[in-house]
Amino acid sequence: MQRLCDCCSNPATVHETLVENGVKTEVHLCAEHAVERGLIVPGPHGPALVVAKLLQGQLSAQQPARRAVKTCPTCGSSMQSIREAGLAGCPLCYRHFEEELGALINRAQGGATVHVGRHPAHAAELVDRAALRNKLARELREAVSREEYERAAKIRDRLQALGGQVSDAFAEPDACGAEEGGTSP
Amino acid sequence: MTPSESNSTDGVPMNPTPPSASSPHASRLVHFDDTQPPPDADCVLSSRIRLARNLLGFHFVNKASPPMLADVVHRVQSARFSGPFAGGVRWVNVQATAPADRLLLFERNLISRPFVEAQHPRGVAISSDESASVMVNEEDHLRLQMLAPGLQLVALAERMFALDAELEHSLEFAFHPRFGYLTACPTNVGTGIRVSAMLHLPALRMLEELDKVQRAAKDLHLAVRGFHGEGTDALGDFFQVSNQVTLGRSEIDIVAEFNGVIVPRFIAYERAARTALLERDAEALDDRIYRALGILRTCRLLTLDEAIKFLSRLRLGAATGRLTEVPLTLIDRLLLEVQPAHLSRTTGCELGADRAARAEFVRRSLR
Numbered sequence A: 001m002q003r004l005c006d007c008c009s010n011p012a013t014v015h016e017t018l019v020e021n022g023v024k025t026e027v028h029l030c031a032e033h034a035v036e037r038g039l040i041v042p043g044p045h046g047p048a049l050v051v052a053k054l055l056q057g058q059l060s061a062q063q064p065a066r067r068a069v070k071t072c073p074t075c076g077s078s079m080q081s082i083r084e085a086g087l088a089g090c091p092l093c094y095r096h097f098e099e100e101l102g103a104l105i106n107r108a109q110g111g112a113t114v115h116v117g118r119h120p121a122h123a124a125e126l127v128d129r130a131a132l133r134n135k136l137a138r139e140l141r142e143a144v145s146r147e148e149y150e151r152a153a154k155i156r157d158r159l160q161a162l163g164g165q166v167s168d169a170f171a172e173p174d175a176c177g178a179e180e181g182g183t184s185p
Numbered sequence B: 001m002t003p004s005e006s007n008s009t010d011g012v013p014m015n016p017t018p019p020s021a022s023s024p025h026a027s028r029l030v031h032f033d034d035t036q037p038p039p040d041a042d043c044v045l046s047s048r049i050r051l052a053r054n055l056l057g058f059h060f061v062n063k064a065s066p067p068m069l070a071d072v073v074h075r076v077q078s079a080r081f082s083g084p085f086a087g088g089v090r091w092v093n094v095q096a097t098a099p100a101d102r103l104l105l106f107e108r109n110l111i112s113r114p115f116v117e118a119q120h121p122r123g124v125a126i127s128s129d130e131s132a133s134v135m136v137n138e139e140d141h142l143r144l145q146m147l148a149p150g151l152q153l154v155a156l157a158e159r160m161f162a163l164d165a166e167l168e169h170s171l172e173f174a175f176h177p178r179f180g181y182l183t184a185c186p187t188n189v190g191t192g193i194r195v196s197a198m199l200h201l202p203a204l205r206m207l208e209e210l211d212k213v214q215r216a217a218k219d220l221h222l223a224v225r226g227f228h229g230e231g232t233d234a235l236g237d238f239f240q241v242s243n244q245v246t247l248g249r250s251e252i253d254i255v256a257e258f259n260g261v262i263v264p265r266f267i268a269y270e271r272a273a274r275t276a277l278l279e280r281d282a283e284a285l286d287d288r289i290y291r292a293l294g295i296l297r298t299c300r301l302l303t304l305d306e307a308i309k310f311l312s313r314l315r316l317g318a319a320t321g322r323l324t325e326v327p328l329t330l331i332d333r334l335l336l337e338v339q340p341a342h343l344s345r346t347t348g349c350e351l352g353a354d355r356a357a358r359a360e361f362v363r364r365s366l367r
Helices: A031-036 A056-062 A079-085 A098-108 A121-145 A149-161 A166-171 A173-180 B066-077 B099-107 B113-117 B153-170 B202-206 B210-219 B251-298 B304-320 B328-337 B340-347 B355-365
Strands: A014-020 A023-029 A040-043 A046-049 B044-053 B089-093 B123-127 B132-136 B142-149 B193-200 B222-225 B238-243
Touching: A023 A031, A079 A098, A121 A149, B044 B153, B044 B251, B066 B123, B066 B132, B099 B113, B099 B340, B142 B153, B153 B193, B153 B251, B193 B251, B193 B304, B202 B210, B202 B251, B202 B304, B210 B222, B210 B238, B210 B251, B238 B251, B251 B304, B251 B355, B304 B328, B304 B355, B328 B340, B328 B355, B340 B355
Parallel strands: none
Antiparallel strands: A014 A023, A040 A046, B044 B142, B044 B193, B089 B123, B123 B132, B132 B142, B193 B238, B222 B238
16 A cells, blocks of 8 residues: 655655664655655755665764654654643644554543544544544454455455555454444534 | 624723622523522532634644734634624733733633733633633633533533534634544543533531542542632632543533533532531531631631632532521622632732732621
8 A cells, every 4th residue: 555645645755764772663755755854855866865864874883873753744843742741732743643642642531542523524524534444444354353355355455445554453443433433513 | 793793802901890790600690591590509619611622724832933823813813603602702812911800810710720821822702691711822722611600511512512613614623533623732632522510519528528529530530620620729618520531432422421420429429418417417517607607707807718618618508508698699709709800809909918808898798
């Protein structure tokens, strides 16, 4: 499945994986945002990885590795600053730090992970898509548990077409029923 | 109503007339049925519902620049308000308002303590009956609030949802399909709803059974706070309980449970404690109530804490029928009017140097 840019809805073309102290962080960016973040430079034959990145292994041997802090491209908040202030910086922080904030919210909300209830009219389609993704995820789990692999493959394709992660279908079984039970305004 | 119809007082201090009985704690504020006392007023001083909303495309308040915050105020002021605001929207530019007037708004539960003290561009829209307010640029861009005396959360919720839907026509709220309405504090996401009731629990305190309330609150994932909500102390047996879980349950479920199960449980504890006190030694209870009345009618210096403490005892007397000469509505009005900014406005006394003025004011009111 085509990954989307962490900062916008364009396809991601630059992928950076950082493993530090056993923790893996992945960044996926479109060319425009990769240039903005200094991962690539617009060269004469199109965008190219910056030399510093290509030589990262050698450079790190000569100077202490700097910790790459993931920040929200809109407001500049990091997870550390959000934790310290107890406040996110902007609505897009929730998209950029979805995984980290999701874990924090899950603990604070007694295990709840998915919104149920009112939503603005402009988000109706998003809510419907999310509900459908959860429904497909549940069907996928059922199909796999019954070893109906052909049916599971079809469901997987539909799920991926909707932008859903197959791995999520097995990571958050509680989320599905909850969202389907939601009420609209 | 449209902004052009609103009686905007942008930058102008609050209504200069002295506070009247129309306070969040008084029984004439939001009377859905004026012929009946508010439901469960013997144990519930007031009900409140708050919704947190943020505008898409803007940093949250803690990260936004002053011009961005001013833009948020402008956008909300340009929005259409309805429901409790149909009778008029009173806008107060809190940044340009005198400290004493900000305190007055706080004492009337129309704005929060952080909103009094903040420095950035912010404002509050207040409905003509003071049952509704919208703080702009508190922790979130919008904090919609509805207040009513007694236990009236379901009626408040209906009005709140109507206002929310109306505002949504003019403002685009930040929303995420998984996290719901996005708030500056990650623990408020989802519905963004905070449902609360100000409980009066004097008998439980007298019987030293408040731990029962604390235990139940913990089991039910509730927050227990003081007289003016978050960050304030309990005064005179008044406790604000509110929900903490905002994600994974619909607003309707949260309100229905709070109104129909949670608050009634605390009311039942308190009523049982009152019955136990009366059965154990009615004369001793009467003595505490009438001693409080005696002090309030004769004292010459009265601190706020003392006033709330003794008014709380009078309230217990009025609610149980042991004290008939002072109505509950007067006691609830005094609970508001003995507070510093109100007292200063009414009597002209200096803020913070008001013990004598408070004593005289209460003596006169209880004559």
